[in-house]
Each structure stands twice: as C-alpha cells, then as structure tokens.
Amino acid sequence: MSLWLFYAFGAVAVIGALGMVLNVRNAVASALCLVATMVALGGVHVLLEAYFVGALQVLVYAGAIVVLFVFVVMLLNLRRDGFPPARARLGRVTAAAVVGAALAGLVGLALTLPETAVPGATAALPEGFGGYRRVGAALFTDYLLAFEATSLLLLSAMVGAVVLAKRRGGDA
Amino acid sequence: MIPAPVLELRAVLPLGVLALGAIAVLVLDLVMLDRSRLFGRSVTRAFVGTLLSLTSAVFLIVVLVLGVQNLVHGSTAVFNVANPLVQLDPLANFGVLLVAGGTLLVCLMSVAYLAELDINHGEYYALLLLSASGMVLLVSATDLLSLFLGLEVTAIPAYVLAGFDRGRRRGNEAALKYFLLGSFASAILLYGMALLYGATGATTLEAIRQAEVASSPLALAGMGLVLVGFAFKVSSVPFHQWVPDVYEGAPASVGGFFATTVKAAAFVALLRLLAVALGEGASWVAPMLAVLAALSMIVGNTMALIQQNPKRLLGYAAIGHAGYLLLGFVAATPEAYAAVLFYLTAYLFMTLGAFAVLVALANRGHDLERIGDLAGLAKKRPALAGALTLFAISLAGIPPTAGFLAKFQLFAAVVGAGHVGLVILAVGTSVLSAFYYLRLPVLMVMREPEGPPPRLHLASGEWLVVGVCALAVVTLGLLPNGLGVDSPSLLPPALDWSRDAITALLASR
Structure with a gap:
C-alpha cells in the first residue's frame, strides 16, 4: 500500500x-x-x-x-515577449545535454549499485517519531544553537532587505 | 517532561557578544536617527557614524580579549556535550581572533570613507557585526549543520554589504552577482552535506570520520560537492569568477573585509573539516586540492599582471594567495596546517592594509579607479605611499616582512610533505607576482603626479588602521613569536598559537 x-x-x-x-x-x-x-x-x-x-x-x-x-x-x-531573445542557443543545448547525461549516469550508477542500508536506517523508529512534540524537543535541546543562529540569519536578511530597498533622504 | 540540556554558555560567548553588538548598533542608530539628538544636543550624521563605529569596536575588542584569554589558557569549551554543534577550542579561538581583529580594523577605517561615499548609514556596522558573528559560528562549528548555518550567516550580510553603495551600478552588479553565485555555491555545498549524511548517517565531523566510509561513492560525491562549495567561498580557480567583479564593485572597505576576514574564516572552517571529518582518509582529496591550488596560483597571478583597477588587481592577487593557502591542505601535515594559520594572519594584515590605503585615497565620492592614479603619491602623501610599498613588498613575499615568513613557513612545510613540484610552481608564481606588486611603488616614486590631488584630510581611523597593519606586517616578519610567551599582551606569539591550535585540534580527535 x-x-x-x-x-x-x-x-x-x-x-x-x-x-x-x-x-x-x-x-x-x-x-x-x-x-x-x-x-x-x-x-x-x-x-x-x-x-x-x-x-x-x-x-x-x-x-x-x-x-x-x-x-x-x-x-x-x-x-x-518581455524576455530578451535567447542567445547562444548551441551553448545552452550543450550545457543541458552535459548536465542531463551526468544526471542519467548518476541514476544509472545508483540503479546498478548493490543495495546497501544507509547507516542507522535499519534501527526501529523511536516512540513518537515525527510528531511535533519530538521535533520541538529536538529543536530546543539538541539544536538550540542552530535555532538561535537561524534567527540571526533572519535578522541579517531583514536588515539587508531594508538597507537595499528603503528610500533614503536624498535618494531618488 | 523534557530534560533541559546542559549548556556551557562560555562556548558561544564570542558569538553572543557579536550578535548583541549588532542589535545594539541597530537600536542606537534608530534612536539617534529618529531624534537627531543625544542628551538634548543635536548630532550630525558624521558624529553618529563615529559613535556607531566605536560602539562596534567596543564589542569587537571584548571578543578579542576573550579570544586571547582562551588562547593563553589553551581552554576548550563545548556548548552542549550531548550534541556538540560548536566547540570553542584553540583553533576556533585563533579564528575568532582573526575574525574580530579583521572586523575591528574594517570598522575603524570605514568612518570617514562612508561619509566620503555618502553612504554613512548605521546598518553598515550592524551588518559587519552580524557577518562576524556568522564567522565565529563558522570557525567553531564541529557539525555540518552549524557549519552551513555559519556560512550563511556570514554570507547574507556580505551580499548586502557588497551592494551597500546603492547609487552605484557596479556595486549593484557586484551584489547581485555575489548573491546569485553564492547561493548557487551554498546549494551545491548543502547537497554535498546531504550526501555525506546519507553515506554516514551522522552530521558531526567526528562521527563522519569514524564512519570510515571515505571510499563509498556516496561519501566521495558528497565530499567532492562540499569541496566545490568551499572552493567558491575561498575564491579558488575555477570557482573564482565572482572575485574580481565583487572586489571592484563593492566599496573598498567591504572589499578588504571580503578579502581578509571572510576568507580567513572560510579557510579555518575548511581546515577543521578536512582535518577532522577526513582525518587520515584525506589522501584522495589531495590531488583534487593540488589541481585547485595550481590553477589558482597560475590564473590569479597571471591575470593580476594585466589589471588596471587596483581593487581588481587585489582581487586576482587574492585568488593567487588562495592557491598558496590550498597548498597547505594538499600537504595536510600538522606543520602545514599551522603554516596556513600563520599565513592567514600575515595575509589579513597586509591585504587589509592595502585596502585601507585605497580607502584613504578615495576622493570626491569615488574609489581610486586606475592604478595610474597612484602616480607621484610618494610626493603628495609620502606616509601612505610608504605604507602601501610595505604592504606590496609583504604581499610579494620579500623579507623582512610577514609575507616572506608566512610563505617560507608554508612552502617549507609543503616541501617537507614531499610536494616539491607544487612548491616550485608556487615560487615561480611568487616571482611573477612581484612584477605587479612592485609596479605600485615604482609608479608612486618614479612618476610625476597627475590627476586630481588626494583628499586633504585623512581621518584618524584611517591612519590608525594603516599604522596598525604596517606595524603588524613588520613585527610578524621580525618577531613572529612576539617577545616570548610570557608577555602575550604586548605582542601576541602568533606562530606559537597557530602551532598550539593545530596540536590541540589533532590531539582532540
């Protein structure tokens, strides 16, 4: 199922x-x-x-x-018609072909490789896995620092957006 | 009931101080902007800029003192032993010193420069401090998660700083290019990290090495993609295209920040990643790194020969230096790693000094756009010309400067690891680099002045930064260990500290 x-x-x-x-x-x-x-x-x-x-x-x-x-x-x-006309068509097609071939090669490689278990993947799931309680607990204990660092990231993005977009006195 | 984690806040104290500093600067800027007065007196924009710069400097000095104390005691603090995302060990503290020192110098040299360019906004200092806090996270990260977050917290303010001068088209172009290519590199890095996690089932660097899966295709692909991401961040060929454009387009002070502080933090993080996550299994990345190093040395130094814009020249020179630094990672011996740290220190002062001279030469709202404009500077501003000559000599690696000692240490360590061919190439490209570096003093002394005269007044901050950098370049070259370990407060024993940091790192894994 x-x-x-x-x-x-x-x-x-x-x-x-x-x-x-x-x-x-x-x-x-x-x-x-x-x-x-x-x-x-x-x-x-x-x-x-x-x-x-x-x-x-x-x-x-x-x-x-x-x-x-x-x-x-x-x-x-x-x-x-708002986009500029596409130039260097050959280059783009070549690039797409190379990337596509690489991707196909990767998929083929993955299919031929023997099935190996990802480390830790065979262990039984702990009680309550995937629930909000468990995610919340992990977020505020083990990953507390990462959580706080993300808030720094958001702060810098916000300050950055204001810096780049705000109308300043004297600016056009 | 969820048990509360046991945290050691000492491990994130530098990070916290810098983040707090950024918020303090933002609030202070807002308060003064709103009222335009302080304690009942009206204040000018220039005064606000000076005050914010000094506020940032106070926070950065606190972090510097913390870093020096930790290094003197050789202490290590882990934030959360149950899940160590960051670890403030001697290597991290060395990185903290580089980051805080570099950011402090950038803050001090920017005051008059921002006014000159008419972009004297308080957010500049807040963004510098935010970026610095990201770098502190980066140098102390022992987990893929904190490593990635550190890179992003470093990069997002950096993108904005590149385009801080909104009125200039080159600046906008630089910011957009940096943002797009940087995001792309971050995505590649993240993909590599996801593959590494898939191959090992772990995100801590320590557990990745212990999983001993270096030969599995998944881990190989993951590590390769992570290295590509880092090669972008440290501006190595063939992922270097953004460097000259961004250094040229961004304001000179920001260019100096990118070239030294951001780069030093990325190199320290790369060092920890390679030494801890790969350990003895690092041999298969050595050929890859050797190619990156060789290409960076050749392309960076050759392209720098034909540049006419001083910031662009320093950009290509930075690519060349990234190549030398990568040599240390090819060798991957403790001596080579220590030499990389010392090189980063010397490089920070000499490159930041060169950018500070460019900052001081900014005139009538514009950066110095042509190298030819340096002509006759020795007559107009002998002190600045002398300082720039000193920095150029050091960058070229001529004794008795820090640049020579750093190169000597690094090359000796790489030869010791048996990579003689690479070192011959490195010495050859160093000789090549002397041509474009020594062109600067020749221009300044031999040619008659032309073009507009330089600014009449140099701010005290600019003098201070140029002076400190010049002093550091000379003392690091003559007394790399200060006056002995007993008096570290006067002249830090940089060479000893770099060795201690690596010893502690390798012993702890």
Whole structure:
C-alpha cells in the first residue's frame, strides 16, 4: 500500500517539476506546477512517518513560499515577449545535454549499485517519531544553537532587505 | 517532561557578544536617527557614524580579549556535550581572533570613507557585526549543520554589504552577482552535506570520520560537492569568477573585509573539516586540492599582471594567495596546517592594509579607479605611499616582512610533505607576482603626479588602521613569536598559537 502511494506521490512530484520547467509560456502555471510538486513531497514525508515535516512542507512551501512566487510573478506581469531573445542557443543545448547525461549516469550508477542500508536506517523508529512534540524537543535541546543562529540569519536578511530597498533622504 | 540540556554558555560567548553588538548598533542608530539628538544636543550624521563605529569596536575588542584569554589558557569549551554543534577550542579561538581583529580594523577605517561615499548609514556596522558573528559560528562549528548555518550567516550580510553603495551600478552588479553565485555555491555545498549524511548517517565531523566510509561513492560525491562549495567561498580557480567583479564593485572597505576576514574564516572552517571529518582518509582529496591550488596560483597571478583597477588587481592577487593557502591542505601535515594559520594572519594584515590605503585615497565620492592614479603619491602623501610599498613588498613575499615568513613557513612545510613540484610552481608564481606588486611603488616614486590631488584630510581611523597593519606586517616578519610567551599582551606569539591550535585540534580527535 505505502509503496503504491509512494509511486503515486513520486509521479505527481516529477510531473509537477517537469511542468514547472517546461511550461515557458505562462509563469503562473509554472508556479502552480511547483505547488503540486511541493504537496506531493509533503505526502512522501508523511509516508516516511515524518508527519510534522510533511505538514510544514505543505504549509510553508506549498502555502507561503509559492504564494509569494505567484504574487511576484503577477506583480512583474511577465510575458513571453518581455524576455530578451535567447542567445547562444548551441551553448545552452550543450550545457543541458552535459548536465542531463551526468544526471542519467548518476541514476544509472545508483540503479546498478548493490543495495546497501544507509547507516542507522535499519534501527526501529523511536516512540513518537515525527510528531511535533519530538521535533520541538529536538529543536530546543539538541539544536538550540542552530535555532538561535537561524534567527540571526533572519535578522541579517531583514536588515539587508531594508538597507537595499528603503528610500533614503536624498535618494531618488 | 523534557530534560533541559546542559549548556556551557562560555562556548558561544564570542558569538553572543557579536550578535548583541549588532542589535545594539541597530537600536542606537534608530534612536539617534529618529531624534537627531543625544542628551538634548543635536548630532550630525558624521558624529553618529563615529559613535556607531566605536560602539562596534567596543564589542569587537571584548571578543578579542576573550579570544586571547582562551588562547593563553589553551581552554576548550563545548556548548552542549550531548550534541556538540560548536566547540570553542584553540583553533576556533585563533579564528575568532582573526575574525574580530579583521572586523575591528574594517570598522575603524570605514568612518570617514562612508561619509566620503555618502553612504554613512548605521546598518553598515550592524551588518559587519552580524557577518562576524556568522564567522565565529563558522570557525567553531564541529557539525555540518552549524557549519552551513555559519556560512550563511556570514554570507547574507556580505551580499548586502557588497551592494551597500546603492547609487552605484557596479556595486549593484557586484551584489547581485555575489548573491546569485553564492547561493548557487551554498546549494551545491548543502547537497554535498546531504550526501555525506546519507553515506554516514551522522552530521558531526567526528562521527563522519569514524564512519570510515571515505571510499563509498556516496561519501566521495558528497565530499567532492562540499569541496566545490568551499572552493567558491575561498575564491579558488575555477570557482573564482565572482572575485574580481565583487572586489571592484563593492566599496573598498567591504572589499578588504571580503578579502581578509571572510576568507580567513572560510579557510579555518575548511581546515577543521578536512582535518577532522577526513582525518587520515584525506589522501584522495589531495590531488583534487593540488589541481585547485595550481590553477589558482597560475590564473590569479597571471591575470593580476594585466589589471588596471587596483581593487581588481587585489582581487586576482587574492585568488593567487588562495592557491598558496590550498597548498597547505594538499600537504595536510600538522606543520602545514599551522603554516596556513600563520599565513592567514600575515595575509589579513597586509591585504587589509592595502585596502585601507585605497580607502584613504578615495576622493570626491569615488574609489581610486586606475592604478595610474597612484602616480607621484610618494610626493603628495609620502606616509601612505610608504605604507602601501610595505604592504606590496609583504604581499610579494620579500623579507623582512610577514609575507616572506608566512610563505617560507608554508612552502617549507609543503616541501617537507614531499610536494616539491607544487612548491616550485608556487615560487615561480611568487616571482611573477612581484612584477605587479612592485609596479605600485615604482609608479608612486618614479612618476610625476597627475590627476586630481588626494583628499586633504585623512581621518584618524584611517591612519590608525594603516599604522596598525604596517606595524603588524613588520613585527610578524621580525618577531613572529612576539617577545616570548610570557608577555602575550604586548605582542601576541602568533606562530606559537597557530602551532598550539593545530596540536590541540589533532590531539582532540
């Protein structure tokens, strides 16, 4: 059952990702394809018993971040003819081919490699794994410093945004 | 009931002091901006800038004192023994000294410069301190998680600082380029870290080495991607394209900050990563690092020969120096690691000094844009010209300066590890570098002055920074160990400390 669900979510995620990249005509549709991918990834998290992370994935990525994308896209009102004409087409095709070949090689390598368990992956899940209680406890005990450092990161991003965007006296 | 973790706050004291300093500067700026007066007296913008710079300096000096004390005692503090994200060991303390010292010099030399460029805003100092707190996290990180957070807290304010002069197109271009390429490099680094976690099931550097999976393809790919990310951060060829553009576009003081402080922190973190996470299994990265080092030395020093913009020249020179530093990682012996730390110290003072001279020469709202404008400086401003000559001599690695001793130590250690070919290349490119470094004094002395005269008034902060750097370059070259271990407060025994830091690091793993 969960294997089939994984295939279903995986397929939605891949199709959504392809739709986002290939849909060059309409940026809003691209962003909505991204929503589909994010929701499907949230489903994969739930299948891995990471319920809290799954919920966050939907709330933060599918909800907040992509909505922000859509806002920006609509504000900028981009149309296809608004982009500068694509130059150096050959170079781009070559680059895409090289990256694609490398990716295909990696996938092929992964398929041929013998199945080895990731260290720690075979251990039984602890009680309450993936729940908000456990995530919260980890966040405020073991990873307290990382949590606080992230707030420093947000502070610098905020100060930076103000510095770069605020209207100053005398500035145009 | 969740048991409360046992924390040792001493391990994050420097980080906390710097973060607190950033917030204090922001609040102080806001209060004074709002009222334009202090204790009932009206204040000018220049006064506010000076006050904020001095406030930042106080916090940075506190951190410096903390670092010196910890180094003298050789103490190690772990924040949370149950899950050690950071560890303030001698190596971290050495890094803290480099970071706090570099940031302090940048703060002091910026006061008049920001006013000259008409970008005298308080957020500048707050961003410097935030970036410095990220670097303190970076140099003390013993876990992939804190390592990545440290890199990002360092980088985000740095992106903004690169474009701090919003009115200038080059600055905007530099900030955008730095931001896009930097984010890209961070993503690659993070991907590599995810693969390393997948291969080992651990995020602490110590546990990654103990997992002994260096030969598994997953770990190889992960470590390779992490190295690519770091190669970007330390500006090594072929991930160097952003360096000259960013150094040229950013204000000169910020360029100096990137070239010295940010780079030193990234190198210290790389040292800990390679020494702890790879340990004896590091042999397979040596050829990769050797290629990076050789390319950086050749490309950096060759391209610097043909530059006309002084900031751009220092940018390419910085790439060359990154190549020399990477040699130490190829050798990977304790002596080589210690030599890397000493080189970073010497490099900090000589490069920051050169940038400080450029800051002092900024005129009428513009940086010095052409090397030709240095012509005749020896007549107009003999002291500045003398200082720049000293820095150039040191950067080229000519005795009796710090640059010579640092290069000598490093090259000797690398030869000791058996990499003679690389050292021959390094010496060859050093000779090449002497051409473009020594062109500066020749221009300043031999040519007649042309172009606009330099600024009439130099701020005391600029004199102070140029003086301190010049003094440090000479004393580190002649007395690398100060006046002995007994009087570290006067002249720090930098060479001994670098050796102690590496010994402690290798002994603790």
